[in-house]
Amino acid sequence: MSQSDAIPEFSKSRSGEGGEVSLTNLSAFSSGTGIRSGAEFLAIIAVAVAIIGGTELALRLFEVPQYIMPPPSEIVWALFDEFPLIAPHLGYTLIELFSGFTIGAVVGLVLAAVITQFPFAEKIIAPYILILVTTPMLALVPLLILRFGFGYTPRIIAVALAAGPMVMINAATGFRRVDSAKIALARSYGASTLQIFWKIRAPMALPMILVGLMIGAIFGLLTAVGAEMVGGGFGLGNRLTSYSSMIQMPQFFAVVLMLSILGILIYVLFFFIGKKWASWEA
Amino acid sequence: MTAGDTTTPKLRVQAASKVYQTASGNLLAIDGCSFDVAANEIVSIVGPSGCGKTTLLWSMSGLHSLSSGVIALDGKPITGPHPDIGIVFQEANLLPWRNLDANINFPFEIKGTQPDKQWVKHLLHRVGLDGFGGKFPRELSGGMQQRAAIVRALSLKPSVLLMDEPFGALDSFTRDEMNRLVEEIWLDAPTTIVFITHSIEEAIFLSDRVVVLSPRPGRVAKIYDVPFPRPRSFEIMATKEVFDLTNAIKLDIVGDRIAKSRPAEAVQ
Incomplete structure (x- = not known):
């Protein structure tokens, strides 16, 4: 009976320590602090527009054939x-x-x-x-x-x-x-x-x-x-x-x-x- | 409490020994510990780290079985968890996915009974946690978490309260406050308390008697009476008697080593 007891150890068996993978630290959402101001929101939109619009523009400007890469639109x-x-x-x-x-x-x-x-x-x-x-x-x-x-x-x-x-x-x-x-x-x-x-x-x-x-x-x-x-x-x-x-x-x-x-x-x-x-x- | 007492003590620890089987062989944690705890007495167990204090307490709670010896509650050997025994664990040990109310309700969920709502409400008020029922443990300070753990343990109205280094992780101010709180609760409604600590000051402040354990394997090195009146003020804690008692206990625990290496300092 006594053989089954383990030495009571508090520090080693604590949960949630040691950087275990959890849903929240896999998350891109939780890495930031959330959108807090209108300026932040605008910046996010601006970058998205720049990337998508830039791709569109570049593909059309260089006349990339559609079978290689169609423009986003x-x-x-x-x-x-x-x-x-x-x-x-x-x-x-x-x-x-x-x-x-x-x-x-x-x-x-x-x-x-x-x-x-x-x-x-x-x-x-x-x-x-x-x-x-x-x-x-x-x-x-x-x-x-x-x-x-x-x-x-x-x-x-x-x-x-x-x-x-x-x-x-x-x-x-x-x-x-x-x-x-x-x-x-x-x-x-x-x-x-x-x-x-x-x-x-x-x-x-x-x-x-x-x-x-x-x-x-x-x-x-x-x-x-x-x-x-x-x-x-x-x-x-x-x-x-x-x-x-x-x-x-x-x-x-x-x-x-x-x-x-x-x-x-x-x-x-x-x-x-x-x-x-x-x-x-x- | 005194020798020759014929009545049954609340708790009797008799020749308690515990051997753990580990990967590196057998480990004798406590060896032949014997002492009694009278009803409504506060007894502290102090000793160096790893001397088997927690092992002794877990055995008293029935969570661990002894390798040899007997621990008896009201004269009956303890063979498993007992409804009359409440435990306050190290670092509060609240369940982080439950809010405070749900944590306090946890023992009753397991037992399938209803808590005495008035009593729980009184306890929460007593420890100053009114209105915190919806908070989760992570939203509370260490001291508040430990207050909640005390409420959880007392909500079952145990006749014996075992406290396993409950305030070890708290800063010293919070710790003093918690010690006063334990004394106040005890003065309100006396119960038998066994208190494990590695702080001699804490042991003296709280206890009627202090059991000193030797380094591993834990043996009862000495038992001191702490005769100071209650409630124990900081004035009492600053007297020479307390100072002398503290030093005497300290010498029991580490004395040999200091006395051998630096005899002059140890005497000072």
Whole structure:
């Protein structure tokens, strides 16, 4: 019984120290102090106008052919013009992303919560998780297509395989952040293992879980688009290959722009979730 | 308290020893500690860093089991966390994702009971935290965090309060203030308090008795009575008696070393 006790150590096991990665310090938004004056706002607008306008001007001035780089105005125009045609494909990609991410995230979270409770199991599983994290799941897509056909299934599997391990390793890092003093506090009131998990370990892991979900979602988006480029006749990835093969560069870049916006939206979504639910760590 | 006392003490520590298994072998943290704490008595445990003070306190709280020996509350051995024992941890140990109200409510959530709202309100007022219920720990100073931790511990109306170097991280002014607060709370509603500290001044200010532990492994080197009247003013703390007692305890802890190397200075 006494063997299981650890020496009470307060300084080494404190949470939120040692510069751990948290949602907020990954953020470009939190690195600054926020827009505080009209002058700052004007400066931000001015720089954006200068960059976009400058590109537009330079491309037109040097008569750069459209198949090399279309000017920004034509990309934006194409985005609106082609939107009715692109929109269904955006829908397909979102379905793949959402389904695959949900499956991957749930499995990743459950696995992280379970294996961190059993350090021995974690040691056995760790190498395989590492393989899943480092192997580009895109490589498996041709194989998955052979087995599951050209529909949603192979892409959803690929997204789940890309997102799941990312969620899992980050969540596991969170669950491993044991603060012995806080667990002792809960135990001193007679808390059960389950209560300790839900009231101490889970809230403590939450910032890292959110980081994992965000990275997982972005990896999922990349994988979904990549998987659509490999084969099958739908999705934003398919639009990219299709437009580029037809040298419709404004349309091509319109899709790229759409993907950028999608990625940013994912980021912003998790940033605000983090701000609301995990700001205690900042 | 005195030898030959026939009544059961509130807390009895009897030949308590604790061995930790570490990567570099067994570590004997405390070795054969024995002392009693009477009901409504304040006893401080002082000793150098790493002498096993916290180990002793965690064993008294039932969070750790002893390797040998017995710690008994009202004559019954402590085998696990006990509802009659409240703990105030080092550096407050509040949960940073909960505001102050939710932190104070935490023990009741675990136990599935309702707090005595009047009592909690009284405690918050007593420590000067009225109106801070919605604040998060990071928005409070170290002293305020520790006040909240004291409220959390007392909200359960424990008959024994174990305090593990609660004010070690505070500056000395805040620390004096907190010591006065503990004494005031105790004078209001006496409880049994075991107070761990490495500050001899703090131990003397607060305690009825001071237990001095030797360097690792922690053994009870000496037990001093602190007979000064309460409330203890700064005038009392400046008397020669207090000064002599402080020096005597200091000599118990580091005395040997100083006496051997610089005998003349140690006597001064």
